[in-house]
Amino acid sequence: MNQRNMLAAAFLTIVGVFLIFSMLLMHPFGEPTSQAMDQYIIDNTVEETGANNGVTSVVFDYRGFDTLGEATVLFTAVASVVMIFRRLKK
Amino acid sequence: MKGMSTIVKTIANISFPLITIYGLYVIAHGHLTPGGGFQGGAIVATGLVMLIVAHGSDWMEEHIKEHDLSIFESLGALGFIGLAFLGILMGGVFFSNFLVDTTMLFGGIPVDGAANINTGGTLPLMNFAVGLKVIAGLFAIVLVMALATSKKEEHL
Numbered sequence: 366m367n368q369r370n371m372l373a374a375a376f377l378t379i380v381g382v383f384l385i386f387s388m389l390l391m392h393p394f395g396e397p398t399s400q401a402m403d404q405y406i407i408d409n410t411v412e413e414t415g416a417n418n419g420v421t422s423v424v425f426d427y428r429g430f431d432t433l434g435e436a437t438v439l440f441t442a443v444a445s446v447v448m449i450f451r452r453l454k455k
Numbered sequence: 456m457k458g459m460s461t462i463v464k465t466i467a468n469i470s471f472p473l474i475t476i477y478g479l480y481v482i483a484h485g486h487l488t489p490g491g492g493f494q495g496g497a498i499v500a501t502g503l504v505m506l507i508v509a510h511g512s513d514w515m516e517e518h519i520k521e522h523d524l525s526i527f528e529s530l531g532a533l534g535f536i537g538l539a540f541l542g543i544l545m546g547g548v549f550f551s552n553f554l555v556d557t558t559m560l561f562g563g564i565p566v567d568g569a570a571n572i573n574t575g576g577t578l579p580l581m582n583f584a585v586g587l588k589v590i591a592g593l594f595a596i597v598l599v600m601a602l603a604t605s606k607k608e609e610h611l
Contacts, residue, residue, distance in 0.1 A: 415574035416486035429550030443592040453603035
C-alpha cells in the first residue's frame with residue numbers, strides 16, 4: 366500500500382512538472398505562432414468563394430475534406446443506430 | 456410513445472411551420488449569415504421531433520416511413536460527394552469551387568464585398584445537401600428510438 370502511494374506521488378509530480386512547463390511555454394492569448402493562413406483567408410474569402418460568411422467558406426471550400434469526414438461520422442452514427450433499433454422494433 | 460393532449464397538439468401544429476421556415480432560412484442563407492447546413496438541419500429536425508412528442512410515434516409512422524428517411528439521407532450524402540467530385544472534373548481539384556465567377560446559378564461575384572443570395576458558387580448547394588442529410592439523419596434516429604420504446608411499453 367505504501368509502495369502504491371509513493372508510485373502515485375511520483376506520477377503526480379512528473380505530470381505536474383510537465384503541465385507547469387507547458388503552461389510557461391504557452392503563447393499569450395490572441396498571438397498565434399503563425400498568422401499567414403488566417404490573414405490569407407480573411408483577405409481573400411469574399412473574392413475567391415463569393416461568401417460573406419467566412420466560417421462557411423472555410424468549412425465547405427478551404428477545408429472541404431474535413432467536412433467530408435464529419436459527414437461520414439454522422440452517416441455512420443445514423444446507420445448504426447437505425448440498425449440496432451430496427452431489431453427492437455419487431 | 457403515446458400522443459399528448461389536444462392543447463399540446465394544437466400548439467405544436469401552429470409552431471411547426473414557423474420552426475421549419477426558420478430552419479430552411481438558416482440553411483439557404485448559410486453563406487451570408489451565421490449558420491449553415493448542419494445548424495439549420497438540426498433546427499428543422501427539432502421541429503419534426505416536437506411533432507413526434509406531441510402526436511406520438513405511431514401517428515408519425517403513418518405519415519412518413521423511416522425507410523424513406525434513409526433514402527433522403529443517402530441522397531444528401533451522395534449530393535455532397537458528387538459536388539466534391541464535380542470539382543475534379545470542372546476545376547481540377549477535389550472540392551474546388553468551380554461555380555464562382557460564372558454566369559450559372561450561384562455564380563455571382565460580390566460587389567464591394569457584399570454577397571447576396573446568388574453568390575457563393577458551390578457553397579449554397581453543399582449547404583442544401585448537408586441540410587437534407589442532417590434533417591433526415593437526426594429525425595430517423597429519434598423516430599426509430601421512439602418506435603422501439605413504444606413497442607417495449609406494450610410488452611411490459
